[in-house]
Amino acid sequence: MRPPPSILVVLHDFALGGTERVAVRLAAAMAGQGASVTIFAGSGSGPLRALAGSQVEIVVADPPIPRARGSRRRLALATRTFVDRRRFDGVYAPGNFHWPVAAALGGRGIAVLAQVSAALDKPQRGRWRQWAFETRMRYLLRRADAVVALSDVARDQANRILRRDVASVIALPALDDAVAPPLPVPDTRPPVVLAAGRLVPEKGFARLIAAFATLPEDAARLVIVGDGPQADTLRRQSETLGLADRVTLAGYVPDIRPALDAARLLVLSSDFEGFPAVLVEALAAGRPVVATDCTPATRLLADGAGIVVPLGDTAALSHAIATMLAQPAPDPARLAASVAQHRIGAVAAAYLALFDRLRR
Structure with a gap:
């Protein structure tokens, strides 16, 4: 019998973020299925560290590598030294x-698995910035x-950009196996009406508040869960539009499920997304979604699941939003049931199976 695989997950830190949260939970799930899992982090800071549990070894770079200009390259070089x-x-480079990290470790006798977590083809980039992005992606x-891509669309885009059939699809591990x-x-x-995410411009919360202002006064309350640099700006916008008593900026919460249970629907107002976990979590909680056309994940909103x-x-x-509120x-x-394939146990097993094929 082959020994259990030893897998290294590389993270810059444990800061709040979708990629980091998925990676830490996935590391814990793979360890729970028998793999020997180590997280090598540039910095040990951030609230997501506790999600790793007791079965995952955590090693922090010495000296630490905080996020700064050029820090991703320094993290990659530190990881190479650690791997030597x-x-x-195998090594998992999340997102x-x-x-x-994948560029620094490739060709060293270790299976390197990189994940695509954000959109590969953004109209906002324009022709030349998109060309530069694809050139850099091919190099790295x-x-x-x-x-690993999170959708068929992202898989096909990755294979086209990389000019080889190297990408496959594994669902985003957004849900616990014991999800209620x-x-x-x-x-x-x-x-x-609930919205959630980091309070940054690309999440479109300013546009969402502006849209909410056009609804009748008694139509709904808007609750935005999350924190970030735009918090004060969004609060002032709500006050200026006379929405101070209808819009709540609830701040960061460790678990979004209670907020979803209290909501009628979720709104995803982003300019672009990879495959947002919050959309999967909303459907798992039985709540429909209104979303901008910002992600391949909107394919989940067929058959009355959203707009x-x-x-x-x-x-x-x-x-x-008004249409969704008006209909049953x-x-x-x-x-x-439509998102059952996103439970973390099945996803962790798929990653381990892929690592096993690479070992062979």
């Missing part, structure tokens, strides 16, 4: 942000043994 000192069967992932079944939609008056609106269209966003809520159990 301790052998692993576009950590691709320099030229020696990656496998690339959905609760009935609350009969709250006015109903709660997709064009990017940058405030009026369309407002109309979609979809069956929560049906929505939850």
Whole structure:
């Protein structure tokens, strides 16, 4: 019998972020299935460290490498030194942000698996910036043994950009295996419209607040969960529009499920996303979603699970929210069943199977 695989997961730190949260939870799940898992981090700071649990070894670079200009390259070089000192069967570079690690470790007798976590083809980039992005991606992932995408669209884009069939699809591990079944939609008056994410411009919260201002006063309350540099700006915008008593900036919460249970629907207002966990979590909680056309994940919103609106269209966003509030809520159990493949146990098993194929 082959010994359990030894896998190294590389993270810059444990800061709040979708990529980091997925990577730490996935490390814990792979360790729970028998793998020997180590996280090598540039810095030990950040609240997500506790998610690793007791079965995952955590090693922090010495000296630490905080986020700064050029720090991703320094992290990649530090990881290479660490790998030369301790052998692993495979290395997982989670998300576009950590691709320099794949470039530093490729060709060293260790299976390198890189994940695509953010959009590869953004219209906002324009022709020349997109060309530069694809050129850099080919360079950083030229020696990656496998690339994991979160959707068929991202897989096909990755294979096209890399000019080789190296990418495959594994679902985003957004859900715990023991995720609670959905609760009935609350009969709250006015109903709660929920949004969640880091408070930065690309999440589109300013546009969402502007759209919300055009709804009737008693139509709904808006609750935005998350923290970030735009918090004060968004609070002032709400006050200026006369929405101070209808818009709540709730700050960071460690678990979004209670907020989803209290909500009528979720709004994803981003300009671009890779495959946002919050959309999967909303459907698992039995809540429909209004989303901008910012991610391939919107394919999950078929058959009454939600409405997709064009990017940058405030009026369309407002109309979609009003439409969703006016119609009967979809069956929560049906929505939850549509994302069952995103449970972390099955996803961790798929990653381990891929690492095993690379070892062979």
